[in-house]
Amino acid sequence: HADIAMYHAKTKGRDNFQLYTQLMGEKAHAEGEYERRIQAALELNQLSMVYQPKVTAQGTLVSFEALIRWHHPTLGDISPAEFIPIAEQSNLIVAIGEFVIVSVLKTIKQWFAQGYQVLPVSINIAGRHLVCPEFLPFIKTQLTHYNIDGKYIEIEITESMLIEDIDTCVSILNELKSLNCSVSVDDFGTGYSSLSYLKILPLDILKIDRSFVAESDVKNEDAEICATIVNLAKSLKLTTIAEGIETESQLATLQKMGCDYYQGFYFHRPQSVADASKLLIQKDLTQYSEESVVNILY
Ligand code: C2E
Ligand code: MG
Ligand code: MG
Ligand code: MG
Numbered sequence: 001h002a003d004i005a006m007y008h009a010k011t012k013g014r015d016n017f018q019l020y021t022q023l024m025g026e027k028a029h030a031e032g033e034y035e036r037r038i039q040a041a042l043e044l045n046q047l048s049m050v051y052q053p054k055v056t057a058q059g060t061l062v063s064f065e066a067l068i069r070w071h072h073p074t075l076g077d078i079s080p081a082e083f084i085p086i087a088e089q090s091n092l093i094v095a096i097g098e099f100v101i102v103s104v105l106k107t108i109k110q111w112f113a114q115g116y117q118v119l120p121v122s123i124n125i126a127g128r129h130l131v132c133p134e135f136l137p138f139i140k141t142q143l144t145h146y147n148i149d150g151k152y153i154e155i156e157i158t159e160s161m162l163i164e165d166i167d168t169c170v171s172i173l174n175e176l177k178s179l180n181c182s183v184s185v186d187d188f189g190t191g192y193s194s195l196s197y198l199k200i201l202p203l204d205i206l207k208i209d210r211s212f213v214a215e216s217d218v219k220n221e222d223a224e225i226c227a228t229i230v231n232l233a234k235s236l237k238l239t240t241i242a243e244g245i246e247t248e249s250q251l252a253t254l255q256k257m258g259c260d261y262y263q264g265f266y267f268h269r270p271q272s273v274a275d276a277s278k279l280l281i282q283k284d285l286t287q288y289s290e291e292s293v294v295n296i297l298y
Pocket of ligand 4: 187209
């Protein structure tokens with residue numbers, strides 16, 4: 001864009017250049033500027049993770065989902081729903097994904113060191129990151145580095161990206177399975193519904209999208225979709241999680257259908273590591289001397 005702008009400036013004079021900048025340049029400039037700000041956020045430690053519990057119908061904690069947060073010193077909190085799609089347009093999403101993987105592994109390591117009964121944590125991985133050649137080596141290296149079994153990591157991917165390049169996805173997901181990681185399809189039901197890919201892909205969990213859960217207790221169509229997803233998952237021997245449970249009535253509806261697990265503000269909002277830790281069961285700490293805890297941590 002800059003080159004074209006300069007061309008206009010040289011050949012057609014200053015007025016044309018300014019017009020170009022006003023009509024088109026501003027948008028391009030704004031996007032480049034946004035990416036630079038995300039890059040800076042990574043470098044300046046403005047990004048952090050929160051952890052949202054996933055529970056049984058009775059409220060027993062089964063795992064967490066790691067969700068990214070961006071606190072900008074002057075702009076305040078910026079939603080991942082806003083900046084993740086921009087990061088996904090470039091390899092910035094790889095740097096962000098790697099930051100998320102390392103943050104989660106550090107937290108799990110800390111939980112072990114503090115004597116908690118550790119539960120699995122799911123990580124949202126963008127399609128662009130999943131298929132890039134650095135992804136598998138990175139996750140392997142980091143699991144080894146932090147000495148954490150892959151069974152503590154669940155990878156959440158979205159439906160639409162899975163069907164884009166199914167063969168590549170099958171082999172990447174198989175590699176993840178060989179590391180003991182589990183795989184879940186996020187926002188299930190919102191992508192293109194090709195059912196044949198469900199039997200080809202090595203999946204473990206379907207997360208029913210919040211848009212179907214929201215009115216499942218009042219709208220027949222939404223209830224039917226939720227029930228269909230639960231039944232489909234059962235016949236394929238997959239686990240179901242309903243996301244965005246906000247009311248007792250939504251919970252009761254999904255529970256009647258036989259949904260396995262639940263996530264949503266009705267149970268818990270996403271929480272800081274410190275608050276999430278309080279929900280974990282503490283094992284007998286006497287087996288750890290203070291010195292050994294410090295050694296595990298650093
Ligand atoms: P998602 O993975 O589907 O995550 C669920 C979103 O719904 C989260 O929003 C969560 O805070 C919100 N949520 C959970 N329970 C409820 C509820 O009961 N009611 C309502 N209204 N919302 C609920 P959040 O954290 O703003 O994240 C939005 C999206 O941004 C995520 O959707 C995911 O697609 C993306 N995202 C978040 N963190 C990451 C990350 O670390 N990496 C990547 N690649 N994407 C991320
Ligand atoms: Mg998710
Ligand atoms: Mg989701
Ligand atoms: Mg969602």
